[in-house]
Amino acid sequence: MTEFLQQLINGLSLGAIYALIALGYTMVYGVLRFINFAHSDVFMIGAFAGFYSSRALPDASVAHGLTVLCIAMIACAILGIVIERLAYRPLRARSKLTVLITAIGVSLLLENLGQFIFGAAPKRFPQIFPEKNLTLAGGMTLSSSQIIVLVVTIVCLVSLRFIVMKTKIGTAMRAVSFNPIAASLVGINTDIVISFTFGLGSALAAAGGILYSMNYQAIDPLMGILPGLKAFVAAVLGGIGNIPGAALGGLLLGVIETFVNGSRWSTYTDAIAFAVLILILLFKPAGLLGQLEVEKV
């Protein structure tokens, strides 16, 4: 039982990171209806932004950790907006496939620029928050980084919920997601809404990148590929375009993966996300919380 709960905690903290990345996929899909392949590399850039800014703040304390987190989130928000402006906006009227291929191109560009600028060898991510292990009743341990992951994720999710549901720009986001043409007819500037969505999603990816590197400690320019793909699976699992769904899918996938990793099938861990994806698309293509769209001629 203790082991089960311990695995559950580990799974939830991994899942929380997937959830943060998945939100970016889902929000962009909501407004533009395409998979932003470059999102996983924004996550990687977030980790590197954290790595370099933590050099200026060498000692580990909560205030410094939060500063590093904020710097990375702002840097990635700007990066996300720039990517959208330069690569995706000129293609707004083109076929989906063209945009998808461009997104793959942007992703490759970020990875290769990363290898060129940061170097291909893995780097050790410094400690930005003070490290401490808590022992709970029954012998379970909860590391401080796991607590930070869960707290940061919850804060991000709650503020995202607030932005989307209560603010004017959030209402505009939902309107664009519902029907972009009708939204622009009632005076919503869709370009600004889309830029804002990219910024918001990229900031969350940066937060995910920092939290991920805190737990795994090694960062390299290709680190985003696998977590990015898995987070995408999480978004589809929850129902793509659906914000609570992305969070649910992320947590679920993290837990599933941690349990597989703890079993004798552990060498198949990397394949499990894709198996989940294929099963969900076969049996419930709209995802757990999504709604199926009927195709009209």
Added chain:
Amino acid sequence: MPSRSQLVLLGAILASLGVSLLSSRINPYYLDVTTSVGINIILAVSLNLINGYTGQFSLGHAGFMAVGAYTSAAVTMFAGPRLLQMTGSNTFTTELLFLAALLAGGMIAATAGVLVGAPSLRLKGDYLAIVTLGFGEIIRVVFRNIESLGGALGLNGIPSYTNVFWTFSAAAVTVYVVVSTVNSTYGRGFLAVHDDEVAAEAMGINTTRYKITAFVIGAFFAGVAGGIYGHFKLTIDPKGFDFMKSIEIVVMVILGGMGNTVGVVLAAILLTILPEVLRPVADYRMILYSLLLIILMLVRPQGLFTFTRRAMPSAKVGAHGK
């Protein structure tokens, strides 16, 4: 009376036989590059049937290639010595063994094509892309876990059977099969699925069958290419068939122009030779590659070598442009 395209096919096979017989006199470096060109032509042209003509964007071609590479390497390495002992080892029997291994690789890859194609049919566009990508990754993880095939370290000591003859004959057959399939009455269905699935279905076209057929034919030739690749590199490991390999093939198809076989062949040649020429700036190669992809999509999404809306087949059907 053989048709013109059959004569071209025959000519290509004879030409590759001729070059192959002379291969001892050719600089080995050029021979290596030439073989790589041939393998990439097979991969790109077969992917073009799925992505270009049928419009089903697949990102898992390297997975099919892996299946073919492992299967045919297993045939020549594990079954080969025994078979050769039975029949007596000479040039004829070893070449026959290699052909059998390639066909086996293609068949198993085609089976994988059915497995991937069938569930993927419910999906379109970016969903399909991500699912095929997922299948490619699953195939890779599975090979990493099969210890008898070398596991993560890969399979070493594959016999060196690949030569210019086999590579370019296979490339010629691939081009022939893809072009004549698409140009046949039956093959119009692929284009119909590509242009408008709902309309195609309304016209009585079984879109499911066409999509699966595209996947099966494409996967078969990717498997053959994998077999040739394995017996050329003499060592294969799961890492060599990752997502990046699939992307490389996709870029060839896009650069050449989706649904334009001639363009895709040119792009495969260009993109294989270019890295060799660019060796002095190898560090920037991938950066240039990705920039090229983005710029191409912004200014010339139809590909470098496509000049009409649909380069090849439309000439006969009076294209109604959209």
